[in-house]
Amino acid sequence: MKKMMLSAGVMALSLLSASVTAAVSQEEAARLGQDLTPLGAERAGSADGRIPAWDGGLSRPGEHLERPQNPFADESPLYTITRANLDQYRERLSPGQIAMFERYESYRMHVYPTHRTAAYPEALYDVVRQNAVNASLVEGGSGLQGFENVIPFPIPSNGLEIIWNHLTRYRGGKVERTVGQFPVQSNGRYEMVRLREQLVWPEYLEGGRDEQADDNVLFYFLQQVLAPARLTGTVLLVHDTIDQVREGRRAWIYNAGQRRVRRAPNVAYDGPGTAADGLRTSDNLDMYNGSPDKYNWELVGKKEMYIPYNNYKLMDTDLRYSDIIQPGHMNKDHVRYELHRVWVVEATLKEGERHIYARRTFFIDEDTWTASVIDHYDGRGDLWRVGQAYNVQFYGSDVPWMAAEGLYDLNNGRYLILGLANEESTYMNFDITPRRSDFTTQALRRLGIR
Numbered sequence: 001m002k003k004m005m006l007s008a009g010v011m012a013l014s015l016l017s018a019s020v021t022a023a024v025s026q027e028e029a030a031r032l033g034q035d036l037t038p039l040g041a042e043r044a045g046s047a048d049g050r051i052p053a054w055d056g057g058l059s060r061p062g063e064h065l066e067r068p069q070n071p072f073a074d075e076s077p078l079y080t081i082t083r084a085n086l087d088q089y090r091e092r093l094s095p096g097q098i099a100m101f102e103r104y105e106s107y108r109m110h111v112y113p114t115h116r117t118a119a120y121p122e123a124l125y126d127v128v129r130q131n132a133v134n135a136s137l138v139e140g141g142s143g144l145q146g147f148e149n150v151i152p153f154p155i156p157s158n159g160l161e162i163i164w165n166h167l168t169r170y171r172g173g174k175v176e177r178t179v180g181q182f183p184v185q186s187n188g189r190y191e192m193v194r195l196r197e198q199l200v201w202p203e204y205l206e207g208g209r210d211e212q213a214d215d216n217v218l219f220y221f222l223q224q225v226l227a228p229a230r231l232t233g234t235v236l237l238v239h240d241t242i243d244q245v246r247e248g249r250r251a252w253i254y255n256a257g258q259r260r261v262r263r264a265p266n267v268a269y270d271g272p273g274t275a276a277d278g279l280r281t282s283d284n285l286d287m288y289n290g291s292p293d294k295y296n297w298e299l300v301g302k303k304e305m306y307i308p309y310n311n312y313k314l315m316d317t318d319l320r321y322s323d324i325i326q327p328g329h330m331n332k333d334h335v336r337y338e339l340h341r342v343w344v345v346e347a348t349l350k351e352g353e354r355h356i357y358a359r360r361t362f363f364i365d366e367d368t369w370t371a372s373v374i375d376h377y378d379g380r381g382d383l384w385r386v387g388q389a390y391n392v393q394f395y396g397s398d399v400p401w402m403a404a405e406g407l408y409d410l411n412n413g414r415y416l417i418l419g420l421a422n423e424e425s426t427y428m429n430f431d432i433t434p435r436r437s438d439f440t441t442q443a444l445r446r447l448g449i450r
Contacts, residue, residue, distance in 0.1 A: 029132040039120065039151060039367065040128075041054060051339055057393065059398050063395065068393075070316070071312070077111055078111050081093075094373050095375055109335075111338065116367055117395070131153070137161070138246075147242075150170045159297035159346070160292060162369075163362070164292070167288075170400070174430065177196070178194070178197075179194075180420045181416070185414055186327060188328075191228060193225060195275075199219060200221075201219050205220075206433055206435045220238070220239055234253070235444050235447045236252075236264070237443075238267060261441050261445055268291070269355060279407060279414060280416050299344075301344055302366070307373055309338035309340060309365075309372075314334055320422065325417065340367070342372065343363075345364065347362065358381065370391060373387065373388055384410060390402050
């Protein structure tokens with residue numbers, strides 16, 4: 001792994017100490033928008049030109065399409081990686097990706113020209129610049145202070161700061177989506193779970209952030225199960241706290257069978273994911289979420305790597321779910337990979353802590369701060385699950401997010417896909433007006449009534 005790392009400058013490569021980390025100077029922050037992008041990525045392209053310079057990203061404000069059209073539909077793959085030619089490319093792959101090639105002869109990667117499409121609304125670039133000089137970690141690194149809205153550490157100095165950038169990255173501020181979750185058996189069979197979800201940051205609630213009501217709140221999340229019938233009426237409400245050591249995640253669930261709301265303390269860490277057939281933990285959602293306090297975080301460095309990117313084809317309504325889902329992994333003819341620079345962060349379980357994943361290796365896209373690939377290891381140190389984010393830019397709303405996310409179990413051949421909406425009548429709606437009352441236990445009870 002070490003020989004694959006690119007130079008990381010003067011970045012600290014040791015574990016984060018328990019002390020508060022300092023924000024960067026005004027002079028350092030001035031690099032944002034200059035040699036660095038406004039979000040902190042290297043603006044320049046790679047030396048060989050395969051990764052281009054960032055030129056502002058793909059932004060078409062006003063085109064508020066639920067399903068953006070594929071701007072690269074006419075492109076063909078530059079080459080395809082298969083098990084037969086794997087050795088030519090393994091230095092730009094994660095151990096988990098390599099293991100997928102070794103397990104499945106049908107596994108392949110179609111590699112396309114790289115497009116650095118990431119873009120945020122212009123107003124947020126000023127917020128990120130201010131965070132760079134104001135934000136810091138609280139004692140122990142379990143929370144933030146001096147932070148506003150998105151991306152506290154655009155010029156990070158350690159692995160935990162990079163993880164916080166993933167946790168706080170922009171996802172539209174407010175969004176409602178209807179998507180499918182697919183627990184796929186080793187033979188390719190699945191029963192889709194249809195979900196309606198709302199994700200809202202306090203700043204985007206009607207009336208804006210309330211310093212008292214929203215104290216220590218990062219975002220509000222509401223998840224409603226619409227199908228299958230046996231799960232219909234199950235509703236999950238989460239108030240995600242910024243510092244979950246100071247105050248744990250607030251979560252409630254309405255169970256349609258019991259017809260009551262109850263607290264759900266297991267909706268965190270390695271508690272089972274909702275209706276996922278045991279294929280993901282609570283903190284596997286959105287690739288990784290929640291408090292980072294159970295792990296030590298080591299910044300390994302930076303590397304060039306093939307990651308899923310600009311996966312507009314996965315949103316194509318001409319495709320059926322059965323066109324995409326197959327045994328072992330998604331149909332790779334519908335998945336696009338590109339060469340991008342990623343931060344590499346190693347998470348190892350702290351002494352005395354418990355989690356089913358004893359180690360995780362994160363490969364985080366420098367342009368979006370999305371954890372684009374995560375390799376998960378069990379308590380014996382064996383590679384267990386491989387997570388991949390199928391990145392896409394919702395260019396009409398300036399939101400880098402995913403067309404879907406996948407988590408592949410190398411042991412039993414099962415996998416989970418979340419986020420597909422090819423057969424749904426509605427998909428992503430960033431134009432909503434959420435109210436604080438939408439995220440109360442009373443609202444949860446109302447939604448849960450069949």
